[in-house]
Amino acid sequence: MTIDIGNMSRRDLLKSASVAALVAGAGSLAIPRRGAAQDANTVRVLSVEDPFFFSMKALVPEYEKETGIKVELESLSYDALQSRLVSAFVAKTSDADVIVVDQMWLGQYLDNGWIIPLNDFIAKDNEFDLSDFIPEVLYSSNIWRGQVGTLPVAAYAQGVMYRKDVFDELGIAAPPTETSEDWTWTKYVDTLKSMEGKSFGGKPLFPTVVCGSQPSPIVHMFTQVSASHGANWFKSFPAAPWDFSPQLTSPAWIKSVEVYRQLYKLSPPEAINYVWFDAGTRFAKGDIGMFYWWTPYFYLIKNSGYMTGKKSDVMEKYATAALPKAEGVPQTVSLGGWSLGIPSSSERQEAGYAFIKWATSKATQKKMALWPDLNYQFSDFARVSLYQDEEVKAIYPYLDVQYAMMKQGNGKVTRPPVPGYTAIESVLGLTLNQLLTGSEEPKTGLERANSLFESILKGNLMIPYQKDSYADTLDGAKALIAKK
């Protein structure tokens, strides 16, 4: 079943606006709206304020000078961005020509026709080299039903960061930089336990730190453990035919919760409320032995706070390593990050594509990496060539580890980009947050979450699935890339 928003009547628009206003009033959150007519020589870009935004913003004047096009760049927080985008798309009043899209939103945005596929632009563009992108990244974040919906401006994997000086002093073997059968989550937890109760530099040391805040932060971190253990959200996805019957009661999920609870017990107790950068900046404070997190933290921990530019205590004292895997299960690394897309409502789609092409190009991405402010704060490349660039590698010495993680990535498995994702993420995030406190057995909590998943998915007409399935594989994505 395809839902066409192009036939929405004026009356229905008013209805939607009224509901949005009611919801906003109930939630005390106003959705900003810009009413001014757009200048023909202007491209409006709506972004999230993740690290890539700052270096991209620094280069925008250069783009404006080269092209004569004015860029209106606006940034929002994570939650506010999706609220603004969905509200605008439903009312067909999107005020942007380029939007930043999170990996999990892709299916919903393309299925609803909110963004346009970029295939035609790419096909017509002889200069565009799709093959330089890492196939696993394009597959995870940008390709949906055989269409390129967006292009990656900041690609994230997950990896391990540890304190070299702590490991040396305590006589702990450094974790490996390559995936191996010996580097398992069991070994990871054992390594952390060898730091339990120890002090370093006269201060108590916490072996690790996790994200505990619901819903998105804890799900983002936990799903790396669950993906490593081979846990699937659904009976069949992305393989066809799609069957969204939830699978949260499988042994892999229960085992993953047990591992995550162990990690929490070895973390500062207040981590139950930690969001993304709380965990990262906690490591930067210097009392954490080792943790794993999104690869932007490979560089963010050089700063004492999020994007402060002030050097942290661990600036010269940490190293990166490969993610552990589960025994006997092929490793799957969580891939995510931010991509750029063009709203179907934009009247300047050509100009939007030109901006996307510039922002995701090798030249611009390299300049973003070489932007020296904030202690060099960008190495989230989706392009293979930048992982081999010696000038960039000199600044970001961990790129080999990061690239190896990218090559093992699969974002469609770790956090499936299906319509309605945020609703089930809310349930999972709340359940995981509750399970961290240890007041309930993982099996009981997951059974309840599974039941709620089923109810939500049935309510959202996902069980039984009523649209056409699509055999979504990495090989299919590689074939699509090879066509260009």
Added chain:
Amino acid sequence: MHTTTVRSPRAFGPTRKSFIRRNLPYFLIAPSVVMLLALIAYPLLFALRSSFYFWNLQIGPEPLQFVGFENYVQAFNAFDFRAALTNTLILSMLGTTLEFTFGLAIALILLKALPGMNVVRALLILPTTIAPIVVGFLFRYLYDPGGGLLSWLLQSLWLPVPAEGILGSPSTALAAILLVDIWQWTPFFAIVLYASLLAVPDEILEAARLDRASAWTILMRIKLPLIKRTAIIIVMLRFMQIFNTFDTVLVLTRGGPGTSTRTLGYSLYEQGLVNFNIGLVSAMTWITVLIVNVIVALYVFFAFRNEEW
């Protein structure tokens, strides 16, 4: 013979004039009524209709099917909604009671002509002028277990602070949210009650003092009855405001740990602006509206039982 019929101005003038004069109040109030209907009644009725449909903006822009009371059943069956309802009622009842009590105490102190009261009055209004989201961030730092002022203060006084922090423990997190609200809104009660107390005639108070009435008796028998109407109204307003608590929860705890600080305002935000489940959030909105109105109606009934309202 040429005749000219001249209609007396009285033939239609007084009639038109009297029509306008007779209906002047309706004409004057009409724009407001239209605005109210457009801005309150229509969205509420539309939300009522939406609450009987499955409508998720992530799946499609239109309501997909009529589901009867399914959204209401789903709301009540969701354990987080029940927890949110309980937390909201606790916050609203306790918050309003404590803020009124503390506010009244401060107002009575303000009446004393102590040195520096002018400065105190000016400073008192400051917390209410700060946006709740900013207050949330401020208290996030104050509650920080790694050196936050409030955590340090409690530890210095040998009071137990949970290992996971004041905001990290289900036993203290809701109280921490309540404290934020009390800090921000007690001054509102203090200022309004102070203004009301200033209007209490001096001669009545003087007469009571001559009759050797105690300060407690004067407060309970004279001052409170004379400011009763103002007190009832501001208690009602604050109750309704606290019922919508959202900003501080978002910044401080996101409803956690578990469901310990989830409020109805936060649940509405999550279902409406994160999950975009318009059908469900409409049902939740109506449940909230009904609960608030029932409580307020009972409150008004009992509070104004012997008063003109």
